[in-house]
Amino acid sequence: MTIAIVGAGLGGLALARVLHVHGMDAVVYEREASRDARGQGGMLDIHSGQRALREAGLIDEFYAIARGEGQDMRLLEPDGTLLLQEDTPDDAPLARPEVDRADLRDLLLDSLPDGTVRWGHAFVHAADGALHFADGGSAPYDLLVGADGANSRVRPLLTDARPAHLGHHVVEVGIPDIDRTHPDLAAMVGRGTYWVLGGGISLAAQRNGDGRVRIGLGFYNTPEDWFATSGIPFDDPAAAKARLIDLLPGWHPRFTALIEACDEMVVPRSITALPVGLTWPSRPDVTLIGDAAHLMPPVGEGANMALLDGALLGLALAAHPDDFAAAVREYEREMFERSTAAARMSADLHTLLASPDAARKMLAFFQPDGD
The missing domain is CATH 3.30.9.30 (D-Amino Acid Oxidase; Chain A, domain 2)
Structure with a gap:
């Protein structure tokens, strides 16, 4: 059966890679013309997402490009008062290393067979088991995975929710x-x-x-x-x-x-x-991962959630290769619970950052015992 992934971001590529590790094929359709069509943003703090890279068989390659010193942090108030300075020892474990988003994306892209990613395919809509693209082309699917970000075109197949x-x-x-x-x-x-x-x-x-x-x-x-x-x-x-x-x-x-x-x-x-706790009735032929499923305030969870979504959906599909409906239900049950907790935490942290005394509150967040 054909698995079509819309979006060659971290989540979509992690899904394709984990499926490949388990001997399953997928096709990733990406609207950009090539991997170098645009910049990919800055550094990412990868923590829980490391599980996804292990499942993808790429954890050693990840550690080779990750920056442990990127875990350093300095927190100040607008008048110049330094509240916190954390300098990472050279031998510290890579619990939350930083990595350039473009480097991580390249790592995932290079781990896939040639032809897995179809560049220049701008998804418009799906109907009758086929994807339709802006250039008039189409492609069949048995399972459609929307990994197409905040403004997902796949999301409306499952929910009316909008960011x-x-x-x-x-x-x-x-x-x-x-x-x-x-x-x-x-x-x-x-x-x-x-x-x-x-x-x-x-x-x-x-x-x-x-x-x-x-x-x-x-x-x-x-x-x-x-x-x-x-x-x-x-x-x-x-x-x-x-x-x-x-x-x-x-x-x-x-x-x-x-x-x-x-x-x-x-x-x-x-x-x-997106609303905290967003869910939808499960369908056997469509699901969502990453920001398409649970767009959150940018406080360090989005990339990790996307990587985990891709890997865990891949594992569910590998466990149920002849029953996509069961795999999707299994994945969505876990994803809804995990992403709701992460979205709630992200929303609380976002509220903290908006407060007049955000620096002092953030200090208490990092050092709840006052150490």
Whole structure:
């Protein structure tokens, strides 16, 4: 029977890989023209998702590309007060290492047989056991797996739920080759994540494997049209950076210096999420994984959940190769419980980050016993 996966993200590729390990074929249809068609984002904190990589037979290869030092963290308040500094010993276990999303995706892609991923296939809809693509082509399926992200086109086959705005907007900027171009700022940020929280605003600077520091400025408790009213001229990077600094009144100059040092990449992102606890009546021929199934606030769970979804659905299908309906039911029961717990935790953490004293609350979250 034919397994069709829509979306060549981490979840879809993990599913295809685990099926391949168990001698089962799948086809992944991806709208992008090639693996290099666009950037894949920054670093990922992989913790529970390591189980998926073990099931995929790729855990050693993962450890070879993971950055243990990426577990370092510094937490500060806007006035410059350092609340927490965690530096990872060189011999520390890789409990939550960082990895470049593009490197992890390449690892999964390279583990699949040639032809598994069909590039340039933009899924439009499914009907009568066939996928239909934007170019007029079609392909048959017995099981359709939607791994096509937040704005999934497969999701409407199972539920009317749509992502809702969370009152949270992020502007992404960055400093390339920071060790060479701004060694003082490189030393300040450190090897991992540098967080400044307070007053409904967050600054998260993260070291990437290519030497770039990606910086996300988060503005919480904002209306859905905030980008249109914020006064940030996204078509003028220099003016946009100046406006971002204006939106940080009272912040220590060392933080605004990070913004001043950024290059001309200024990317706006509106943050949305699906309802916590989303479920749907099981169907034997369609299911969802990753953000298509349980889009959450971006607090470190999404990629891990997607990897686990793909691997666990693959294991269920391998256990029931002649009964896709049973495999889907088994997978969805576990996924609904697991993703609901993760989504609830993510929503609580998102609420914490939006609070005026977020840094102190985050410190208590990391050190509940006050150590």
